[in-house]
Amino acid sequence: MTIKDIAKxxxxxxxxxxxxxxxxxxxxxxxxxxxxAVIQSSNxxxxxxxxxxxxxxxxxxxxxxxxxxxxxxxxxxxxxxxxIDAAGYTMVMRxxxxxxxxxxxGAEMEREKRLRGIVFLGGCHDYTKxxxxxxNVPFVCCSYTNRYGNLDDDEYSSVSIADEDEAYKxxxxxxxxxxxxxxxxxxxxxxxSISQLRYRGYRRALEEHGLxxxxxxxxxxxxxxxxxxxxAMKEQLNRNCDFTxxxxxxxxxxxxxxxxxxxxxxxxxEDCSVIxxxxxxxxxxxxxxxxxxxxxxxxxxxxSVEILLDMIEGRGENRHLTLETxxxxxxxxxxxx
Amino acid sequence: MTIKDIAKxxxxxxxxxxxxxxxxxxxxxxxxxxxxAVIQSSNxxxxxxxxxxxxxxxxxxxxxxxxxxxxxxxxxxxxxxxxIDAAGYTMVMRxxxxxxxxxxxGAEMEREKRLRGIVFLGGCHDYTKxxxxxxNVPFVCCSYTNRYGNLDDDEYSSVSIADEDEAYKxxxxxxxxxxxxxxxxxxxxxxxSISQLRYRGYRRALEEHGLxxxxxxxxxxxxxxxxxxxxAMKEQLNRNCDFTxxxxxxxxxxxxxxxxxxxxxxxxxEDCSVIxxxxxxxxxxxxxxxxxxxxxxxxxxxxSVEILLDMIEGRGENRHLTLETxxxxxxxxxxxx
Numbered sequence: 039m040t041i042k043d044i045a046k047x048x049x050x051x052x053x054x055x056x057x058x059x060x061x062x063x064x065x066x067x068x069x070x071x072x073x074x075a076v077i078q079s080s081n082x083x084x085x086x087x088x089x090x091x092x093x094x095x096x097x098x099x100x101x102x103x104x105x106x107x108x109x110x111x112x113x114x115x116x117x118x119x120x121x122i123d124a125a126g127y128t129m130v131m132r133x134x135x136x137x138x139x140x141x142x143x144g145a146e147m148e149r150e151k152r153l154r155g156i157v158f159l160g161g162c163h164d165y166t167k168x169x170x171x172x173x174n175v176p177f178v179c180c181s182y183t184n185r186y187g188n189l190d191d192d193e194y195s196s197v198s199i200a201d202e203d204e205a206y207k208x209x210x211x212x213x214x215x216x217x218x219x220x221x222x223x224x225x226x227x228x229x230x231s232i233s234q235l236r237y238r239g240y241r242r243a244l245e246e247h248g249l250x251x252x253x254x255x256x257x258x259x260x261x262x263x264x265x266x267x268x269x270a271m272k273e274q275l276n277r278n279c280d281f282t283x284x285x286x287x288x289x290x291x292x293x294x295x296x297x298x299x300x301x302x303x304x305x306x307x308e309d310c311s312v313i314x315x316x317x318x319x320x321x322x323x324x325x326x327x328x329x330x331x332x333x334x335x336x337x338x339x340x341x342s343v344e345i346l347l348d349m350i351e352g353r354g355e356n357r358h359l360t361l362e363t364x365x366x367x368x369x370x371x372x373x374x375x
Numbered sequence: 376m377t378i379k380d381i382a383k384x385x386x387x388x389x390x391x392x393x394x395x396x397x398x399x400x401x402x403x404x405x406x407x408x409x410x411x412a413v414i415q416s417s418n419x420x421x422x423x424x425x426x427x428x429x430x431x432x433x434x435x436x437x438x439x440x441x442x443x444x445x446x447x448x449x450x451x452x453x454x455x456x457x458x459i460d461a462a463g464y465t466m467v468m469r470x471x472x473x474x475x476x477x478x479x480x481g482a483e484m485e486r487e488k489r490l491r492g493i494v495f496l497g498g499c500h501d502y503t504k505x506x507x508x509x510x511n512v513p514f515v516c517c518s519y520t521n522r523y524g525n526l527d528d529d530e531y532s533s534v535s536i537a538d539e540d541e542a543y544k545x546x547x548x549x550x551x552x553x554x555x556x557x558x559x560x561x562x563x564x565x566x567x568s569i570s571q572l573r574y575r576g577y578r579r580a581l582e583e584h585g586l587x588x589x590x591x592x593x594x595x596x597x598x599x600x601x602x603x604x605x606x607a608m609k610e611q612l613n614r615n616c617d618f619t620x621x622x623x624x625x626x627x628x629x630x631x632x633x634x635x636x637x638x639x640x641x642x643x644x645e646d647c648s649v650i651x652x653x654x655x656x657x658x659x660x661x662x663x664x665x666x667x668x669x670x671x672x673x674x675x676x677x678x679s680v681e682i683l684l685d686m687i688e689g690r691g692e693n694r695h696l697t698l699e700t701x702x703x704x705x706x707x708x709x710x711x712x
Contacts, residue, residue, distance in 0.1 A: 061487065077486065078509070098465075109657070112449060116470055123469065128435075128488055130465055133453055149414065150398060151465055172415065264660060290657075297660045320446070320627075323601060323634045325662045 205239025542576025
């Protein structure tokens with residue numbers, strides 16, 4: 039079975055079959071479906087080398103996911119995949135550890151996989167003009183911006199929540215419920231990641247409400263991992279300093295902390311309230327259900343791809359989109375007021 | 376900057392640069408790193424159409440993931456990605472709903488993305504010889520086999536656990552702890568999926584221990600979704616039929632059921648024990664921690680890719696691998712004996 043046989047069986051020219059095989063737009067839907075039907079029924083395998091002579095452009099879009107154990111990414115990845123697929127491109131994904139350099143990984147993929155564009159999911163906020171010179175295709179920062187870098191707004195795109203403001207809102211919710219001794223469960227306070235930004239929101243909320251900042255209430259897990267959050271909260275409880283609530287910067291971390299609190303004899307929310315940011319599905323099933331600010335994961339993925347495709351296809355320039363979270367009240371915050 | 380400039384700056388021939396760009400093996404490591412260094416520092420963008428003339432084979436391996444909301448897949452996907460990447464291939468992933476046809480999706484991807492092979496994650500156990508004719512490349516069934524189909528062993532590959540036996544073990548664990556009225560939380564009893572196989576293991580365990588089968592203890596959620604499992608267990612509790620334990624065929628479903636049990640006034644494990652199969656990380660952090668048979672997720676992904684690459688690269692034929700689970704004792708099973 040050759041491309042000529044397919045053409046004959048479909049009643050179209052060889053070049054039409056070739057255009058169908060290469061997903062080219064200049065074929066009528068009637069021809070396309072007729073050719074595809076013949077291909078399907080004949081188990082024809084396209085001759086790759088011949089196809090490459092025709093195909094002149096890659097359709098690959100890279101997705102670099104930084105921080106492999108973050109459940110929060112799952113829904114975003116699916117939404118990105120769906121959007122890339124619907125637009126006729128191919129998603130090529132790579133997961134890297136939090137300690138790895140996503141720009142370098144993206145640059146390598148760009149060359150190896152001939153990417154047309156890149157979505158970075160969960161990167162650093164500190165890109166320099168020098169650093170992004172490694173990249174020769176458009177890219178979108180999904181879930182973060184360039185707060186600590188020196189890029190101009192027109193040098194990159196982003197879709198994110200306002201991390202500092204959302205953290206501020208979460209701590210406000212605790213304040214509104216009468217909490218005054220509020221611990222923060224973060225990764226680190228100065229890593230130029232969302233951890234630092236959410237930590238700033240925590241600090242700002244304390245300040246605006248006239249609550250004194252107490253360093254002993256800052257619990258640094260050193261990562262976003264559920265295990266590390268659990269261990270950090272265990273240690274915190276050994277230090278015997280009082281607090282009535284914990285603001286965790288991520289759902290996973292809150293779930294880890296809740297286990298530590300339980301094991302330390304503190305009931306949630308009777309003895310200690312917990313609030314977080316993310317809105318994982320599972321957080322709504324645990325005991326007690328977690329009060330959390332839900333991120334619009336699907337929209338975040340969708341919009342990132344939309345902006346990227348606008349640039350790839352010459353419809354738009356770099357731009358920035360800030361999305362809002364939505365408070366999902368669970369049973370993990372006690373009203374002390 | 377052209378390929379000639381890169382060759383000049385690297386001190387190698389144009390054809391060597393071309394081989395490096397196409398990831399060909401016939402280049403010394405010294406040349407490769409020299410050329411790559413020049414490319415990195417120069418921000419050179421390869422001319423795609425020229426590259427296509429050289430590149431004759433796709434390096435794409437497809438991953439079709441069926442059942443989008445299954446958290447159990449996350450670690451397997453990462454392990455598959457890592458293994459494909461390490462071997463120098465490109466993973467192209469597509470998620471489909473449980474009601475979609477993974478073979479058709481794989482066949483379409485095979486043509487669109489010129490796949491060299493396919494890993495199916497979470498498919499049906501009922502492939503016919505006729506159906507797999509759609510596929511013209513080697514494929515591996517990851518997490519399932521062909522129990523309800525008519526394929527010969529040499530017509531497909533698989534990496535899975537022995538679902539029926541593992542379910543049998545889980546129910547045995549409940550029996551060993553003195554439970555005699557044991558409910559089964561499944562998707563459906565006759566969907567030719569792991570749900571049916573694990574349901575068979577449940578039935579076999581009851582039978583071997585001389586426990587009467589009671590249809591009113593079979594809770595069919597209609598899917599593997601946490602929400603559906605929660606709703607099904609809610610309904611079951613309204614029926615007022617006694618049971619001291621639940622065997623859930625998946626962790627996610629167990630977590631959904633535990634919320635329903637709580638809301639129905641049943642404490643786990645005091646009033647009702649729960650055991651499951653999967654071994655999600657989060658299951659070890661919830662209250663109470665879930666007793667579950669942990670699947671070797673990483674190994675499952677790794678071995679699937681290993682078998683597939685052996686076929687793609689002509690080192691091996693179709694083969695089948697059965698892996699074992701490991702019991703992780705949590706606090707969700709009460710000893711009644």
